[in-house]
Amino acid sequence: MNETTNLLSNRKLTVTFEYNLTIMSKILELHNLKKYYATQKAVDDISFSIEQGSIFGLLGPNGAGKTTLLRMITGIFYPDSGDIHFDGKAFDPLNDIVKIGYMPEERGLYKKMKIGEQALYLAQLKGLSRSEAMGKIKFWFKRLEMDSWWNKKVEDLSKGMSQKLQFVITVLHEPKLIILDEPFSGLDPVNANLIKDEIYGLSQRGSTIIFSTHRMEQVEEICDHIVLVNLGQKILDGTVGDIKQQFKENKFGIKLAGIPANLNSPSFDIVDEKANRFTVKIKEGFNSNDVLQYFIQQSVLVESFNEILPSLNEIFINLVEGTKATTRAFQPINN
């Protein structure tokens, strides 16, 4: 009896210890978050965590529940159940809100207000004093070549310009957590690159960035870790590399110097061929060495041999189409 108790308490100790360890490096942890609307489950039992200083991708098709999720993380909505840990403590929207910078997808500014005044106003609402805000705005305006805009009105700005301003306003108060919902929409490639570099810079200086988008090529390029949600549920969670490994289909690309006379091997199927380039799928029970060996034995030279990993876009589309069958219509429980 005594022994069992001892054992149990020992185990409990270890668990707590591990828990603390994980908290140390996580800026945000979501545990079983739920938010139900009258007609649907917008967010249905989602849990994940985000490493301090990482660039995190939150992906999902339209209506997947991303915005609802982000609104809970920014304290705009309260979850129906589940809890949020922010910076090591239970999330307290009233006080933690100043540590978060949120650029929503539906964003805008006061059209009739001058740009300088507007930035000053929004920065002060994030808890900066007037003089602090002034200094930071000047710094950012100079950095992104917006100095001459101070007395312009927002209605006189182009869409790209107001996007840039919106970005500055989001990061001005040096938030620990920056949430960007489709940050590149409306930006030309030059400005998109400029903003991308700023995002890397902010992340290197210790800010964590949540990046929400449907543009998979950007995610692949920028994000360390992604979570894919669909129909209010999390369907994928991991680093970009791990996910690609997880979803790889054992496909390899081969480039040959010529076209071999015979291409029949028990080790692979040819999936695609374009002149001297072939895409092969390795059969069950074989590996890449078997395939390469086969080609080496052919009379034509192998110019290149590489693994083809699925793009995030393919994984995304496959997964989303796969989950379409499940419905998330809200079923009230009748007791």
Added chain:
Amino acid sequence: MNKTLLIIQREYLTRVKNKRFVLTTILMPLLIVVLIAGTTFLSIKGKDEHKIAVVDANNFFKDNLKSGKNIQFEFPQGVDTSNYLYKGFTDIILIPKFEGTEKTNYIIRSKKSLSIITESEISDKINAAIEDNMLQNAGIKKAQLDSIHKQSQFAELKAVEENGKGTQESNSALAYGIGFGSGMLIYITMFIYGAMVMRGVMEEKTNRIAEVMVSSVKPFQLMMGKIVGIGAVGLTQFLMWVILIIGLSTAAQAFIPHDVMQQVSSLQQANGQLPGAGAGMVKASDAAQQIYKVQHTISTANWPAIIGCFIFYFLGGYLFYAALFAAVGSVVNEDPQDAQSLMLPITMPIIFSFIIMSNAVQDPNTPMAVWASIIPFSSPMVMMARVAYGIPGTVPYWQLALSMVSLIGGFLLTTWVSGKIYRTGILMYGKKVNWKEMRKWVMRRS
């Protein structure tokens, strides 16, 4: 700085700095002054003049019918209905022979139709002439009659209101003016500033800044900041108007000759020594009498109470309705027609209150007026109409207290309800919302 204060500051400054605000604030009192002066001028100068030929079968009107300022009676020979115009007359009156005391019709023929004022003036003069003729027939000499007519009015009605402590002069015309004026002002401002709140909220929603804002402040802070900021704009405008009106009327006094002003002040002293005795003892010109009368009438009102109540009911009524306007603004999408239909349940009680107010200002103690001045939907306007008649004479203290408490409770309730609608509404795009759905949002727990 406190976030709500920051929001109030922005809402206030962007509107007060606006050119349109400065213009309306300055032009409005000027416009009113010009309007009043203009109508007065026109009513004095613009009267049409009548030269009337009288064809009388009785032969006594010639002595008794008195011409007025704009109406001149003449008794020419050889004029009839066909040729009066050629002889320089505008109208002709044909009076048949009176038989006994029976009512008799007489006829006036004119080229232009007569105004109601001219018509009644002519009728009064003809009747007065007949009366004079009867008095003369009864034996009163014409000289005596004339001397009696010279003195116009001997008695003037002075209503005195009795309250516990003593008596107080009251003036129902003034009370009517103040009651209607302040009720009207509250009515107009409720619409102007309520709509301003609604447009402000709609702007935040359609500009898509609402979500940026609520990631920094609570929706309730955003809503209250806007309501309070715009309320302060309203108060500023009133204050400017009061200053301008006082300034303008002081400036107008400078144009009154010095000796007239001296007479006015001696009238004031005389009346101060003998309360209620009137100003008849002091010799003064007509102009001085007039100025004194206006000043004295205005001084009979209980201004501190009226101004205090006005500020309270303006703010209370504004807060009560502004929150509702904010809620409507928050659920409207780009389509302004949605706003129209959703506004109806808010504008109807305001319009009803105005109708009740315009009755209450004539009869401040009907049960309808009393209850409407207590219920917060209508109390801001209706109570102002009644307060002008005097506290506690017309409005007992308990009614005033009950009305004020229920208005405070009322706006706390509308603000709470609207806060709930607003919170959901400003983040809702593209969906058309009806009152039923809004009721659901209110019932939902946070």
